[in-house]
Amino acid sequence: MKTLLRSITGAILAIALAATAVTAAAAADMKGKIYYLVPTLLDEFQTGSIDAITKFMGDVGYEVVALDGQNRTDLQLSQIDDVINLKPSAVILAAVDFDAAKTGIEKMRAAGIPVMIFDRQITSTPSDFTSVAGTVEIGHVAAEQITRLLTEKYGSAKGKVLQILGDPGDPYTLEIQQGFEEKMAANPDVTIITHPAMQWEATNAGNIAQDQLLTNPDIDLIFVHAAHLAVAVAAVLEAQGKKPGDVMLVSSNGAPVGLDLIRKGWEQVEVEQPMYAQAAALAMFADKVVNKEKIEPGTYDVTGLESVLTIEDWGPNIKIPGAAITKDNVDDPKFWGNLKPPSEPVMSVK
Amino acid sequence: MTTQSATAPHSTSEMPPRRRAAFEFVLDNLVWFVLAIVLAVFSLTIPDFLQIGIFLNILQNSTFIGIIAVGLSLTLIAGHMDLSIESVMALAAMVIALMFGTGGAGGGIVLEPGWLYFPVSLLIALAVGAIVGTVNGTLVVRLGINAFIVTLASYIWARGLVVALSGGRSVYGLPDAMRVMAVDQILGIPLLAWMLILVYIVFAFILAKTPFGRHLTMIGGNETATYRAGIRVGAIVMASFILSGMLAGFAGWLLASRTAGATANLGIGMLFQAFAAVVIGGVSLKGGSGRLSGVFAGVLLLSSIQTAINVMGMPPHYTQMIQGGLVLAAVLLDTMKNTVRRYYL
Structure with a gap:
């Protein structure tokens, strides 16, 4: 029995060490870790956005960890507190509650963590980058x-x-x-x-x-x-x-x-809601946000969509145009509902 | 100096038997009288409310909460509770949607001939409910863990499983054979409503007329005494959890039919409405008493209010306020009813 227990413990330790080594090697190839605070997983747009953000951020060299806020403002604020202690390269926030998120954003930025706002625009406090379609x-x-x-x-x-x-x-x-x-x-x-x-x-x-x-x-x-x-x-x-x-x-x-x-x-x-483009825009500007470089206003091509970046009171804001889908264009692969993410890797804006 | 008599002026000895019977009938069916009054007020005051279609909608929209409320009642009457019903309902709906749905995350399993979808999907939904019910029952009966904790955990993990299985994606495109319940009618009444009525008739009979039902009530009243009377308490409590799970699975099967698929948040919030209906219906949270006819009236009452709000366009926030108020009123009425019963009967 003792031998068996020892063997099991040994096996677990070996697997844990191997996993740590693999993770460490993978992390070494990455520029850093970005946390994505997603408001809920009970919504297809939100779960799809995790895959899209993970893919596009991977293209530009960042690892993404997603945390589910379960549609609870209090939980998302707790996650912000936790994430601050982990000192990530940046945080992407899709707020459960636009107003309640304000204090969390201020805390993260005060701790030196750049904050990127995804999908749900927050204008009540500055952030480092916002990518929205505009509700x-x-x-x-x-x-x-x-x-x-x-x-x-x-x-x-x-x-x-x-x-x-x-x-x-x-x-x-x-x-x-x-x-x-x-x-x-x-x-x-x-x-x-x-x-x-x-x-x-x-x-x-x-x-x-x-x-x-x-x-x-x-x-x-x-x-x-x-x-x-x-x-x-x-x-x-x-x-x-x-x-x-x-x-x-x-x-x-x-x-x-x-x-x-x-x-x-x-x-x-x-x-x-142009989810792929919204997610891709985050990745395009991730380096600039993480390195706290200046972001220039202007028109950018985001996965083929002409998008306008402006500098607003709350920071750089890129607005991706939403599109009307009808029976004439329903099969266009650019719509995220067709679940065909762009195969071309996203490039960082220089 | 005058002294007041401790005996009520209308005590048992003074009340004629006929009047007493009528009085008892009113007290036993108070929630039905409340429902009748509410429906009458709505019919008189809300334009377009008084029509057969609206009453059929009320009945049909009661189906899912009504069926899970039966399972909840069984466990409450036995002196326990089942908080997992809402998530089990969603899990059963998601499992069959994932297997047979052709759109979204659906696997699109094909069965030939087509009518097989109906019994196979039903059996799978019932099996999902039975499995979770068995897990709950085993932990409560065999390991003696509090039902509140066990079923709260199931409520959480089963919803988590729904999200994990679907990846948060919706499933749609159920075969026509699985949508029969949502589409067809018998005698102008939707099949969903017939299912609700059937479930209540069957389980009201089981509770009132079978040894299982009587033993369930006895266990809720005094578990130790029931055990000493030689009744297999553990097996009966276990059966109540399994039945509760199967009823939730059945509700999930109907819900998938109604919504033509499943989403990760399907049925969310229905647990609390089921609890409200059960309390309004007079099932004791302490166990040992409760009749399904009262629960049925409670479900219809909640559904009537929701429908009235839909028809007249009242802001939805009032729905929850009214439902909360109703639960409180029901508890107060129950207390008052017991006092009146003690005083007059």
């Missing part, structure tokens, strides 16, 4: 597309739109709503009914659609703030005997499920 702008694109669809149907922009938000405690969905409604204000003949799907839960979205279609059978179009909610809504439409296109469907974020719904005809437009 308000996503709302604008959705409004333009919905105006087009209603005009094609009626000859002018009129009708009834059911807007299904995500969780009402999430600023992400509220900003899309803000952008959408400020653009739609130009269409006084369009009635907008708004309901949130608590906790971004698909069943809740389905229930809302089912109840609303009963009390407002003249709904022309349903706009949902995430593709996974659109799946439940399409399922309800199908269960009610509707055919694709009877009630139009528009969604945002560009997840694979949304693209599939477009191919099947249930959805007309998906407003894409």
Whole structure:
């Protein structure tokens, strides 16, 4: 028995030593470690962003470690405290809560750790780099597309739109709503009914659609703030005997499920968040951020998308244009929902 | 000087048997009366609420919370609890979606003939629930670990497994045979609603009319006395956890059908609604008492409020406030009911 225990202990130690050696060798090839604080793993965009950021940062020589905030502000702030002690080359933050993250960003920067903001723009405090599509702008694109669809149907922009938000405690969905409604204000003949799907839960979205279609059978179009909610809504439409296109469907974020719904005809437009480009932009400027070099404003080509970098009050900010995906361009590999990351390695900006 | 009598003016001796029976009936079914009043108020005050379609929606949307609430009731009546039901439901949905879904992370397993998807996916969902239920039951019964801790751990790891299995990706494109439950109707009533009704009838019968049901209630009332009476306490508690897991698996199967797939956050938040329904329905958190008819009314009450909010466009924050208020009101009503029962009956 003693011999067996000794053998097992020896084997474990050997494996641990080997693993340490391999890790150390791998780390030696890297420029440093970057922590990515992802807000949740219960969202396809966020989990996809981990793969994209890991890949693109690897292209420019950084190792990425992702930490899941589980949609909890307190947990993400604790992770920030922990990460500060680990002294990484930089931190990429996709905040659970835009406002609450402010103190965390200030702490990290005070500790000399550069902070890069991903996807969820924070303007209340300076950071070292921001890469966003712009949630308000996503709302604008959705409004333009919905105006087009209603005009094609009626000859002018009129009708009834059911807007299904995500969780009402999430600023992400509220900003899309803000952008959408400020653009739609130009269409006084369009009635907008708004309901949130608590906790971004698909069943809740389905229930809302089912109840609303009963009390407002003249709904022309349903706009949902995430593709996974659109799946439940399409399922309800199908269960009610509707055919694709009877009630139009528009969604945002560009997840694979949304693209599939477009191919099947249930959805007309998906407003894409250009996740690959957003992630690639971080990698392109990683060296400059880590080495605290000056970042020049201007127009940059990010994975083929013309993106504008400006120097804002909160720091360098690159905005990648979101795109409207329709049945005409749904198979374009540049959309992250087609899950074909760019094969060309990302190059650092000199 | 006058003194007040300690005996109530309407004590048992003074109340006629008929009136007493009616009084008891009202007390036993108080939540149904509350539901009737709430529905009447909604129907009179909310435009478009009073229509068959809305009532069918209420019934259909109650399905998932209603079914997991049955499992939760079984374990609560036995003097334990099962916090894992929400995650087990999501796990069962994700497992079958990953196996048979054709889009996203789905594996797209093909079965011939097509109708096989229906029984095979159902059996797998039930098996997933049974496995987690067995793990929970074994840890509680054999190792004597507190059910709260064991099932809380399962609640966490099962949700983690959902995320790990899917990689956070959605799964969609379930075969038509698996979507029958969400699409078809019998006598104008959705199959999902029929499933809910069926589950309640079956388990109400089991609880009230079978030795298993009676023993479950006895165990919750006094486990030691039940054991001394020669009843196999461990086996019955174990069975309650397995049944709870299987019911959650069944709810997950229906949920996958309803949403045409599965997402990593599927069903999130339903545990607390199930708890609310169970408490409103009068199941004692201390164990030993509770009837599924009350739980059914509790589920319908919560679903009615949610539907009313959907129809009238009230901000969603009020849903949670109302649900929290309802749970509190239910507990107060229960306390009042017991006092009234002691005082008058």
